[in-house]
Amino acid sequence: xxxxxxxxxxxxxxxxIIRIMVPILFAALAASVTEKAGVVNIGLEGTMSLCALIxxxxxxxxxxxxxxxxxxMALGVLLSLxxxxxxxxxxxxxxxxxxAVNTLGEGGAVLLLYLLxxxxxxxxxxxxxxxxxxxxxxxxxKIPVIGEIFFTNQSILTYVAFICVLLVWILLYKTPxxxxxxxxxxxxxxxxxxxxxxxxxxxxxxxxxxxxxGMAGAYMSMSYMTMFSKGMIAGRGFIAxxxxxxxxxxxxxxxxxxxxxxxxxxxxNYVKGTNLPARLVxxxxxxxxxxGITIYAISTFNKTRKIRARQEKKEQKKAAA
Amino acid sequence: MKKFVAILLCxxxxxxxxxxxxxxxATTEPKTETTEAKKLQVVNLVNGNLxxxxxxxxxxSGMKALQDAGLVxxxxxxxxxxxxxxxxxxxxxxxxxxxxxIVCGTWQMPDNLIPVAQKYTDQLFIIYxxxxxxxxxxxxxxxxxxxxxxxxxxxxxxxAALLETKSDLTGLNEQKILGFVxxxxxxxxxxxxxxxxxxxxxxxxxxxxxxxxIGNYTDSALGKEIGAAEIEAGADIIWGVxxxxxxxxxxxxxEKGMYFIGVDSDQEQTLDPKYAAITMTSGxxxxxxxxxYVIKKYLEGDKSFWGTCSYLGLAEDGVGIATAGNFAKxxxxxxxxxxxxxxxxxxxxxxxxxxxxxxxxxxxLMNQVKSGN
Numbered sequence: 001x002x003x004x005x006x007x008x009x010x011x012x013x014x015x016x017i018i019r020i021m022v023p024i025l026f027a028a029l030a031a032s033v034t035e036k037a038g039v040v041n042i043g044l045e046g047t048m049s050l051c052a053l054i055x056x057x058x059x060x061x062x063x064x065x066x067x068x069x070x071x072x073m074a075l076g077v078l079l080s081l082x083x084x085x086x087x088x089x090x091x092x093x094x095x096x097x098x099x100a101v102n103t104l105g106e107g108g109a110v111l112l113l114y115l116l117x118x119x120x121x122x123x124x125x126x127x128x129x130x131x132x133x134x135x136x137x138x139x140x141x142k143i144p145v146i147g148e149i150f151f152t153n154q155s156i157l158t159y160v161a162f163i164c165v166l167l168v169w170i171l172l173y174k175t176p177x178x179x180x181x182x183x184x185x186x187x188x189x190x191x192x193x194x195x196x197x198x199x200x201x202x203x204x205x206x207x208x209x210x211x212x213x214g215m216a217g218a219y220m221s222m223s224y225m226t227m228f229s230k231g232m233i234a235g236r237g238f239i240a241x242x243x244x245x246x247x248x249x250x251x252x253x254x255x256x257x258x259x260x261x262x263x264x265x266x267x268x269n270y271v272k273g274t275n276l277p278a279r280l281v282x283x284x285x286x287x288x289x290x291x292g293i294t295i296y297a298i299s300t301f302n303k304t305r306k307i308r309a310r311q312e313k314k315e316q317k318k319a320a321a
Numbered sequence: 322m323k324k325f326v327a328i329l330l331c332x333x334x335x336x337x338x339x340x341x342x343x344x345x346x347a348t349t350e351p352k353t354e355t356t357e358a359k360k361l362q363v364v365n366l367v368n369g370n371l372x373x374x375x376x377x378x379x380x381x382s383g384m385k386a387l388q389d390a391g392l393v394x395x396x397x398x399x400x401x402x403x404x405x406x407x408x409x410x411x412x413x414x415x416x417x418x419x420x421x422x423i424v425c426g427t428w429q430m431p432d433n434l435i436p437v438a439q440k441y442t443d444q445l446f447i448i449y450x451x452x453x454x455x456x457x458x459x460x461x462x463x464x465x466x467x468x469x470x471x472x473x474x475x476x477x478x479x480x481a482a483l484l485e486t487k488s489d490l491t492g493l494n495e496q497k498i499l500g501f502v503x504x505x506x507x508x509x510x511x512x513x514x515x516x517x518x519x520x521x522x523x524x525x526x527x528x529x530x531x532x533x534x535i536g537n538y539t540d541s542a543l544g545k546e547i548g549a550a551e552i553e554a555g556a557d558i559i560w561g562v563x564x565x566x567x568x569x570x571x572x573x574x575x576e577k578g579m580y581f582i583g584v585d586s587d588q589e590q591t592l593d594p595k596y597a598a599i600t601m602t603s604g605x606x607x608x609x610x611x612x613x614y615v616i617k618k619y620l621e622g623d624k625s626f627w628g629t630c631s632y633l634g635l636a637e638d639g640v641g642i643a644t645a646g647n648f649a650k651x652x653x654x655x656x657x658x659x660x661x662x663x664x665x666x667x668x669x670x671x672x673x674x675x676x677x678x679x680x681x682x683x684x685x686l687m688n689q690v691k692s693g694n
Contacts, residue, residue: 012553016546107401110370120372120399122541122565129593224542225572226593229565230370231402231539265543269550272533275688278506282536 007270014149016269019224021262022161023048026216027240028258029161029168030209032249036172037205038185039084042098044213045237046105047079051217053109053123053228057116060127068130069157069218076214079104080206088199102237110230122229129226132156132218155223157215162255164212169251171208181205216240242289245296257292264288361620363387363395364414366425368407368433370399375564375585376450376608380426383609387616396420408433415441422619424612426450428507438463445627447615449608450509452630464626466615468606469634470509471516471675472666476642477582477604478520479662481558483655484580484601486525492578493557497525500556501532502547502570504563511676513562513584513604515683518690519673520662530690531556535566544569552577558601560584571596589646601651603643611639635667 007013027044034041051072059068079101087094110120117126137151137159172178183191184201192198220236221228243261247253268284365384367377384395400410407430414423415437425434426449434453438446438460445462446453452465459465481499484490499521503510514532521528531551535544548559548570559574560582561567568588571581575596583589583603592600611633615626633639642648648656665671676683 007553010553012549016549020546110372114372119374120370121374121378122372122568124593124596125374125591129595220542225545225569227541229539229541229569230372231537231565232541234537234540234543266546269533269543269547270553272547273531273550273554273691275691278534282534 004271004274007273008267011145011148013266013270016266017259017262018149018154018158019262020265021258022155022158023216023219023224023236024240024243024261025161025255025258026157026164026212026219027237028243028247028254029164029251030212030216031241031244032247032251032254033168033172033181033212034205034209035244035249036185037181037202038188039087039202039205039209040094040098041080041083041206041209042095042238042241043079043083043101043105044216044240045233045235046102046108047076047210047213048217048220048237049105049109049233050079050112051076051214052221052232053112053217055214055218056123056127056130056221056228059130059222060123065130065132065222068222069132069215072218073211073214075210076212076217077207077210080210080213081203084199084203084206088202105233106231109228113228113230120230122227123221124227124229127227130222131226132222135159155219157219157223160215161219164215165251165255168208172251177201177204239285239289242292242296245299246292248299261285261288261292360391361393361422361616362420363393363422363424363616364420365395365397366407366410366414366423366430367397367399368404368425368427368430369402371397373564374568374588374591376426376606379586379606379608379610380424380449380612381609383612384424386609387613392620393616404429404433408437411437412440415444418444421445422447422616424449426608428509434463435460447612447626449611450606454630459628459630461628463628464615465630466611466626466639467630467632467677468608468611468639469632469673469675470604470606470640471512471519471673472634473604473606473640473642474513474516475520475523475666475671475673476516476659476663477560477602478517478522479524480520480602480642480648480655480659481517481560481582482521482524482528483658484558484651485521485528488651488655490580493580494555496555496557497528498555498557499528499530500548500551500559500570501530502544502551502559502561502563502567503532503534504538504567505536506534508676510562511683511687513560514687515676516673517560518686522690523662523671528690530687532687532691535563538564538566540566541569545573548573549577552579558582560604562604568592571600574599583643587643587645589643597646600647602646602648605641605643607638607640611637614639635663 054075055068055072058071059065083097083101086092086097114120117123132155134153135156136153141147141151180196180201184198188198239261243257244254246257265285268281271281365380371377371381381397387393388395400407411433414420422445424447428451430448431451431453435455442462447464449466453460453463501514518530531554533547535547544566558580559570561570562584574581581600583600585606588603589597589600614637674681
């Protein structure tokens with residue numbers, strides 16, 4: 001036990017948490033923006049998968065990792081808009097759209113991978129290894145411990161992820177667009193009645209979601225790993241949904257819940273080195289996920305009960321009048 | 322508008338009917354061909370996708386080699402990752418009666434295979450990397466092929482231990498710890514590990530093995546993360562045994578200046594050059610060679626593989642280690658020592674324990690060598 005303690009009180013354990021949490025954070029932020037606009041996008045997993053593949057492909061074709069990230073973001077926007085197009089234009093159930101994108105992400109990525117490389121496993125043999133620039137922040141990296149954990153040799157997207165927490169917060173709470181997004185999410189009929197273009201706002205939220213998802217995918221294939229391999233997203237899109245729910249869709253809350261998931265997974269990886277039953281330890285991140293979903297379920301249950309109570313009151317008033 | 326939709330729907334229906342007809346004729350075509358050509362018809366069912374650079378690709382290359390030699394005609398069906406559909410595929414190809422032999426593999430398939438094999442008793446099946454048993458009896462129409470991955474693991478263990486103790490590799494740490502990143506806790510992967518441990522300890526009994534499971538075969542990022550955790554705990558040579566996920570550990574080794582060993586196929590040839598440079602060898606599981614071996618025997622009239630489980634090892638080239646790349650760059654002492662151990666296994670002088678031996682407490686051995694206690 002003391003061994004575990006001494007090994008998790010190291011900077012490399014903290015660095016591990018950050019590596020694990022960044023893709024979840026990106027995707028969870030993406031989910032919170034759509035959630036605030038009342039759009040339930042469960043297609044994060046598939047979007048991330050395709051974006052991760054496209055990121056490496058664009059980087060390989062152009063020779064620049066920046067183009068890779070931009071390509072992934074563009075595809076992320078495209079896929080999210082597709083969900084919106086079918087859900088809003090053709091009134092398809094948005095959950096079904098999300099499932100469709102997830103299926104597309106799983107199968108489509110393999111197909112695309114095969115067309116591009118002739119292999120159905122990974123991109124490395126043909127495209128080689130691609131790594132986004134690692135940055136050490138000049139002054140901040142000199143701070144003891146924190147400097148080493150946060151500001152030394154981190155992928156550029158890691159910084160972007162934490163900046164995005166701030167940007168999403170500003171967007172949601174300090175801009176007119178944010179107010180509209182939240183208004184549409186709270187009650188789209190009310191927003192509509194005061195002249196807000198409900199669908200326009202929902203589409204905008206999906207665009208932002210796509211941009212963030214694209215970065216999540218690019219981080220997976222060009223920072224976490226240096227290639228795309230089939231099935232590499234491995235449920236991170238769904239864990240992000242749980243993180244979003246646990247953080248109640250608030251940027252800072254989402255960051256904290258992503259941190260919790262990162263911590264649980266990193267802890268599991270370290271505890272696997274001891275003789276504790278392996279299967280029990282493997283379950284740790286998922287136990288945390290279930291906890292997250294339970295909290296979400298309780299909070300939505302309360303929310304719907306409140307709304308129902310409000311409606312009942314209204315009806316009673318009507319009846320009385 | 323309504324009229325237009327109606328016409329469109331009609332067109333779609335007509336198209337569907339026409340399309341159906343076409344596929345019907347397409348499926349009957351090969352049947353007539355078989356009666357003319359009389360070549361052995363084999364179907365290779367892949368429960369996943371090709372491109373794993375591991376045993377599915379290996380099986381495929383074996384099939385191709387047989388076809389190129391003019392011995393069989395084969396078709397590969399990729400069944401995808403949805404396990405619920407696999408049994409239907411097996412049922413379909415068996416009921417079509419188009420194929421003389423149905424080939425499939427991995428520990429996930431027996432449950433899907435058994436009901437079909439019991440129903441179509443005339444149909445021959447080959448299943449690799451696992452065995453099919455019902456009430457402790459082998460089915461007469463199924464040939465189970467297993468591999469002595471414990472022997473291969475032993476060789477890898479010997480080699481890794483020699484690198485750890487006797488080589489001049491730069492960057493190795495003082496601690497005598499080897500790493501092992503496994504896919505899932507299954508008997509086959511444990512068999513690799515048992516050989517690895519015994520091989521390493523035959524060189525130096527003090528060597529510890531830090532083994533951890535990833536929990537799946539696809540999450541390469543998690544494989545990397547676990548590799549990094551093992552390096553943090555003192556491992557400096559890591560064997561990744563877990564498909565794409567296990568291979569993820571090579572990136573952790575690269576970033577920390579450590580060394581990696583591949584699995585199933587010669588990964589030095591498929592990894593990016595900078596990763597191939599730190600891949601010291603690969604433990605080979607020649608599924609393709611083994612299928613060639615069994616099918617050739619069948620064509621010669623030897624049907625002894627059916628109704629039993631055969632273990633293919635170093636002698637049949639069912640397993641081995643890659644000796645072409647970085648292995649050949651090591652000192653002659655190390656190469657000779659590994660080859661000597663191989664000869665000893667072939668001669669039966671060295672007996673490696675196996676996780677398939679019900680009387681052998683392999684978890685006891687595995688827990689004993691774990692470094693993190």
